[in-house]
Amino acid sequence: MSMPETAPxxxxxxxxxxxxxxxxxSRLSQKxxxxxxxxxxxxxxxxxxxxxxxxxxxxxxxxxxRISVLRQLEMPLQRIAEVLELEGTAAAAAxxxxxxxxxxxxxxxxxxxxxxxxxxxxxxxxxxxxxxRQVPAQKIAxxxxxxxxxxxxxxxxxxxxxxxSSLGQAGVTPVGAPFVAYYGKVDADSDGPLEVCVAFTGSLxxxxxxxxxxxxxxxxxxxxxxxxxxxSLPDLLHAYDAVAKWLHDNNKHNHLPCxxxxxxxxxxxxxxxxxxxxxxxxxxxA
Amino acid sequence: MSMPETAPxxxxxxxxxxxxxxxxxSRLSQKxxxxxxxxxxxxxxxxxxxxxxxxxxxxxxxxxxRISVLRQLEMPLQRIAEVLELEGTAAAAAxxxxxxxxxxxxxxxxxxxxxxxxxxxxxxxxxxxxxxRQVPAQKIAxxxxxxxxxxxxxxxxxxxxxxxSSLGQAGVTPVGAPFVAYYGKVDADSDGPLEVCVAFTGSLxxxxxxxxxxxxxxxxxxxxxxxxxxxSLPDLLHAYDAVAKWLHDNNKHNHLPCxxxxxxxxxxxxxxxxxxxxxxxxxxxA
DNA sequence: TTGCTCCTCACGTCACGTGAGGTGGC
DNA sequence: TTGCTCCTCACGTCACGTGAGGTGGC
Numbered sequence: 001m002s003m004p005e006t007a008p009x010x011x012x013x014x015x016x017x018x019x020x021x022x023x024x025x026s027r028l029s030q031k032x033x034x035x036x037x038x039x040x041x042x043x044x045x046x047x048x049x050x051x052x053x054x055x056x057x058x059x060x061x062x063x064x065x066r067i068s069v070l071r072q073l074e075m076p077l078q079r080i081a082e083v084l085e086l087e088g089t090a091a092a093a094a095x096x097x098x099x100x101x102x103x104x105x106x107x108x109x110x111x112x113x114x115x116x117x118x119x120x121x122x123x124x125x126x127x128x129x130x131x132x133r134q135v136p137a138q139k140i141a142x143x144x145x146x147x148x149x150x151x152x153x154x155x156x157x158x159x160x161x162x163x164x165s166s167l168g169q170a171g172v173t174p175v176g177a178p179f180v181a182y183y184g185k186v187d188a189d190s191d192g193p194l195e196v197c198v199a200f201t202g203s204l205x206x207x208x209x210x211x212x213x214x215x216x217x218x219x220x221x222x223x224x225x226x227x228x229x230x231x232s233l234p235d236l237l238h239a240y241d242a243v244a245k246w247l248h249d250n251n252k253h254n255h256l257p258c259x260x261x262x263x264x265x266x267x268x269x270x271x272x273x274x275x276x277x278x279x280x281x282x283x284x285x286a
Numbered sequence: 287m288s289m290p291e292t293a294p295x296x297x298x299x300x301x302x303x304x305x306x307x308x309x310x311x312s313r314l315s316q317k318x319x320x321x322x323x324x325x326x327x328x329x330x331x332x333x334x335x336x337x338x339x340x341x342x343x344x345x346x347x348x349x350x351x352r353i354s355v356l357r358q359l360e361m362p363l364q365r366i367a368e369v370l371e372l373e374g375t376a377a378a379a380a381x382x383x384x385x386x387x388x389x390x391x392x393x394x395x396x397x398x399x400x401x402x403x404x405x406x407x408x409x410x411x412x413x414x415x416x417x418x419r420q421v422p423a424q425k426i427a428x429x430x431x432x433x434x435x436x437x438x439x440x441x442x443x444x445x446x447x448x449x450x451s452s453l454g455q456a457g458v459t460p461v462g463a464p465f466v467a468y469y470g471k472v473d474a475d476s477d478g479p480l481e482v483c484v485a486f487t488g489s490l491x492x493x494x495x496x497x498x499x500x501x502x503x504x505x506x507x508x509x510x511x512x513x514x515x516x517x518s519l520p521d522l523l524h525a526y527d528a529v530a531k532w533l534h535d536n537n538k539h540n541h542l543p544c545x546x547x548x549x550x551x552x553x554x555x556x557x558x559x560x561x562x563x564x565x566x567x568x569x570x571x572a
Numbered sequence: 573t574t575g576c577t578c579c580t581c582a583c584g585t586c587a588c589g590t591g592a593g594g595t596g597g598c
Numbered sequence: 599t600t601g602c603t604c605c606t607c608a609c610g611t612c613a614c615g616t617g618a619g620g621t622g623g624c
Contacts, residue, residue, distance in 0.1 A: 018577075018578075019577090019578075019579095020577070020578085024469075025540065027470055027471040027476075029614075029615080030578095031613090031614060031615060031616085032613080032614065032615095034579095034580095035613070035614065050622090051578070051579070051621070051622060051623090052578080052579050052580080052621095053577090053578060053579075053622085053623095054578085054579095058534065059534075061530075066402070066405070068471070069398050069401070069402050070402070071613085072395065072398055072473050072474075072475070073395050073398055073399065073402075076612080076613090077612085077613070088406050088407055088408055089406070089407055091406040092402075092403045092406035092407045095399060095402050095403055095406065096399075096403060099399045102395070106392055109358065109359050109388070112355050112358055112359060113359065113381060113382075113385045115355070116352070116355050116356070116359075116378075116381050117378045117381055117382060119352070120374050120375070120377040120378035120381065121374055121375055121378045122374055183310075184313055185313040185354070187358050188358075189358070190313075244347075248344065248345075253344075254311065304603075304604075305603090305604075305605095306603070306604085315588075315589080316604095317587090317588060317589060317590085318587080318588065318589095320605095320606095321587070321588065336596090337595070337596060337597090337604070337605070338604080338605050338606080339596090339597095339603090339604060339605075340604085340605095357587085362586080362587090363586085363587070
């Protein structure tokens, strides 16, 4: 006594939901549901082999709801899949980690907004004193990296530690202050590249990730910044702008990546103490 | 005495920048620059007609920088173009408006995160008392709309005003409390649809945006909510979940859009006072 | 038998990234 | 002449939206 083919599909007495109904109840679009099926993120509990109809159980609504909320947080589908692999508390923790990243980025953006609004309003800015200096050709040891904004501080710290310990092991003397050269934007979406550099005298072999190269002699314009400036993104950007403006006003041309020179004893000084330079190498216009 | 063809392009003595150099200085990718050119957002000041080479002036770096920052704020290119059409203060205001939208969405998301984490941790929730009632078939006047989350409150308010004034002008008596039926998700990316409804007796002609229809008789399960609940998105979502869970536990099936019934005198009550119901119409499982 | 619902392509959107394949300038 | 830089397609990415064209179930 087989069921007639036209009977509505059921599991243990509970009727299965067609995609339209499941879409309505979950508030996920049919297109989204088909995509989640294809990706294995939310598969119908039954697919009719003869016509491909998708049938969902109503208890799948819980997973659907969680996916929906995570998507509202703009979490990528791949990451959602990972979160939903986890148990209760671990899943909650994974969400918290994700959200912390988002909060960090949001904070950054607030600084950018402040900066932008000041730029558009053409605010009088605290005068920056622009200095220039001649930098001789130097042999440097450097570590190149591509990192996004949240990791930048730890990347710089670790790289400097590695550079100094390599120099130390080789019995080689560092010269002057370490600096970081920026070859590209570093933010939540762009990962540089950037280069953490220490000049030295003597001879050192390059290692797996340490490059030895000559930084050519050049002029550079710079501003001396207090340690606390790194805490204020808008002010930091204004300082960059001030140096760039000086180059433009004085008909100079930036030809090497701009850099931050960390001359201060970072851990033992206050926010008001001078700690680093923002420097733009330049040539006179060709 | 024309210049030889191979001379570097210049304007009034200042050399023009090729795309690679402009890309380096602006920290915008070449691909992005070509796109902005195609869209008219940032056009090179000169394009060599013979080979299509793009040449930029260095003073275009300011516009490039602003575009870059606005993109870091995830502003769409179209909107960036609109902002850059504006003058200083107006542009600053446009950025502030945009940012306010982002802040609003961010706030919403914080509520979602709280809710989600509680869901994953399977927190004991304040018990909601689920009630049921029989709702008779009613004639209703309604306004359908598609709005995103930020506009939802004003849309509901305006629609209710319009409905009540139309009823008033027609000398028709409203019956019971107005309600809002949700046919789809309403958030920053999804715009419902939703329907603002008032039941009435008598006869009323439909107008441009007012639909007259019969809401069928049904059972519904509901929770009574204090006014202040709307301020706490996580608690609001838990309340929805509580009703949905009741339906599931009692083997009921939601067949009509869920709704919020606004019976309270909204402007003259406190946050603790009961103000609205969250209701799910249901049938017994077929 | 008529609609309504479901299905699977296929193409569009947004802001690019990433080659492929070809020309041009020093 | 050799590379290096520039160019224009064209396709990929991400998470869908929006038809087109066709089948199936009540």
